[in-house]
Amino acid sequence: MTTKTQTNSLYNWTDERLGLSELAAFARHKTVPVHAQSFWYYWGGISLFLFLVQCFTGVLLLVYYRPGAEAYESVRQITFVMHFGWLIRSAHAWSANLMIFSILVHMFSVYFMKAYRKPREFGWLSGMALLGLASVFGFSGYLLPMDELSYFATKVGLQIPAVIPFVGPAIANMLRGGPDVSEFTVQRFFALHVVVLPAIFLPLLGFHLWLVQRHGNAVPPSEEAKPPQERKSIPFMPNFLRKDLAMWLISLNILALLASVFPWSLGRQFDALAPAPAGIHPEWYFMSPFEMLKLLGSVLPGEAGEIAGILLFTLGIVLWILIPFYDIRKESGQRARAAHYFGLLAVFALLATTVIGYWTIR
Amino acid sequence: MMSDPIVTGGHIHLPEGTHLEPVAQEPLEPGEITTRRFFLAAAGAAGLCYAAALAYPVYRYLASPEEMAMEATAVTEVTLKDAQKLPAGSVLMFKFGAAPALLIHHEDGRWISMTAVCTHLGCTVQYEPQADRIHCACHGGVYNAYTGANVSGPPPRPLTLFKVAVNQAGVEVSRA
Numbered sequence: 001m002t003t004k005t006q007t008n009s010l011y012n013w014t015d016e017r018l019g020l021s022e023l024a025a026f027a028r029h030k031t032v033p034v035h036a037q038s039f040w041y042y043w044g045g046i047s048l049f050l051f052l053v054q055c056f057t058g059v060l061l062l063v064y065y066r067p068g069a070e071a072y073e074s075v076r077q078i079t080f081v082m083h084f085g086w087l088i089r090s091a092h093a094w095s096a097n098l099m100i101f102s103i104l105v106h107m108f109s110v111y112f113m114k115a116y117r118k119p120r121e122f123g124w125l126s127g128m129a130l131l132g133l134a135s136v137f138g139f140s141g142y143l144l145p146m147d148e149l150s151y152f153a154t155k156v157g158l159q160i161p162a163v164i165p166f167v168g169p170a171i172a173n174m175l176r177g178g179p180d181v182s183e184f185t186v187q188r189f190f191a192l193h194v195v196v197l198p199a200i201f202l203p204l205l206g207f208h209l210w211l212v213q214r215h216g217n218a219v220p221p222s223e224e225a226k227p228p229q230e231r232k233s234i235p236f237m238p239n240f241l242r243k244d245l246a247m248w249l250i251s252l253n254i255l256a257l258l259a260s261v262f263p264w265s266l267g268r269q270f271d272a273l274a275p276a277p278a279g280i281h282p283e284w285y286f287m288s289p290f291e292m293l294k295l296l297g298s299v300l301p302g303e304a305g306e307i308a309g310i311l312l313f314t315l316g317i318v319l320w321i322l323i324p325f326y327d328i329r330k331e332s333g334q335r336a337r338a339a340h341y342f343g344l345l346a347v348f349a350l351l352a353t354t355v356i357g358y359w360t361i362r
Numbered sequence: 363m364m365s366d367p368i369v370t371g372g373h374i375h376l377p378e379g380t381h382l383e384p385v386a387q388e389p390l391e392p393g394e395i396t397t398r399r400f401f402l403a404a405a406g407a408a409g410l411c412y413a414a415a416l417a418y419p420v421y422r423y424l425a426s427p428e429e430m431a432m433e434a435t436a437v438t439e440v441t442l443k444d445a446q447k448l449p450a451g452s453v454l455m456f457k458f459g460a461a462p463a464l465l466i467h468h469e470d471g472r473w474i475s476m477t478a479v480c481t482h483l484g485c486t487v488q489y490e491p492q493a494d495r496i497h498c499a500c501h502g503g504v505y506n507a508y509t510g511a512n513v514s515g516p517p518p519r520p521l522t523l524f525k526v527a528v529n530q531a532g533v534e535v536s537r538a
Contacts (some may be wrong), residue, residue, distance in 0.1 A: 060420065060423060060424075063423075063424065081426070082423055082426040083419070083422035083425070083426050083429070084420075084423045085423055085426070087419055088419070088420075088423055144515050154484035252412075256415075301449055
């Protein structure tokens, strides 16, 4: 037998058992629409790439990280003793931020293209769940180095669930593992960050990606209005895939540049008796909700304000999540316009509160 | 060369009786072939650079403890403070570089030091004063407690002896 026939028979053997040719046929027939807003199609893929970077660098950090009382010392060792440890830690931190950013871009592009409409409601819901999990990833990962900043950020962050009436303090204590942030907190945040969250995130991500394959890319209403002959598309294999991978390469370059030129810093070890450092503030992706709560607290002072703030904020998020069940008609009508303005309001509120937040910490 | 084929609409309706002839691809000019080859070679080289730029830091990162251990094995001498007070017929375990080692004060007053890593499969051996021998519990290897020679069992080689110098302050152990 020649090599070619050997390869062929190996392929046939595998194909008979796994159905590879069906997959290949599916990939061959998959197309991606081309229009003025096609650029936004890349952001889901970029988020996926950055998530893969998180898995890779996260496992590398896991090799030397020790949770509990030794947490700070082990991160110090990773950053200053292990070869290139600073780079791997920096890449993990930068990629986390870039991933949250690209998920947000992905979400808003889906929102304004109205890609959440039938039959893509589950895509929207699973995507929102993934964003929620990504922010819990961010919040729990932020504590793990146990330096001053992470200590106070977690302390403040866990005060927010604490104001929920009746059950709040119990929830906060359960998350903290006691009345104050301590080595018990870092130990359980570690379990959350490396075991619990990935175990939920990965199947959900698989579901999200499967839905994209099932329904294909949504086109914005402006494209949908065109007759089918006027809509354009390109084959996924290899044309779109090539562009997608080019985006991944660009993302990798930007990440490498940021991680090496602006290495992530490690503050002083936390000290429960030390005062909070000046200019302390939440991560940029928590700045907006934090500021909204602060603003509402100043309008309605006291505990009532805090509770009202959380209620209003929760209501906004619930409305946002339920948008596919409100804006259902394909024809642009009053509801479609209302959803559009709601989206613009959300973007404006996010940007404005983030700017105010950074302005007031200076 | 890299432009994407645009598919318009879903179906193409052709007048009946039309035959589609495959468009004959024009043979590539020799110049184009060289350009394409050059492009592929350049892309491959760039890919290798990326792979190396990723693999090198990862390898060095993972190999860090190994390098630290290598630095530790470069040790040629260990001073064991107050070890001269070790009673006769007993043993002191200590680290010579990265590996465990034995310091035996025999009943006859002789001081012997050797590595404690079994030459069979790397278990840590122990000194048995009553039998006056060195024994490895993993597979029953036995060594002479004075010379380090492998006496019985699976060990293929003797244990390496160190030089011992006893003074008022402690015991100095060095590579022979």
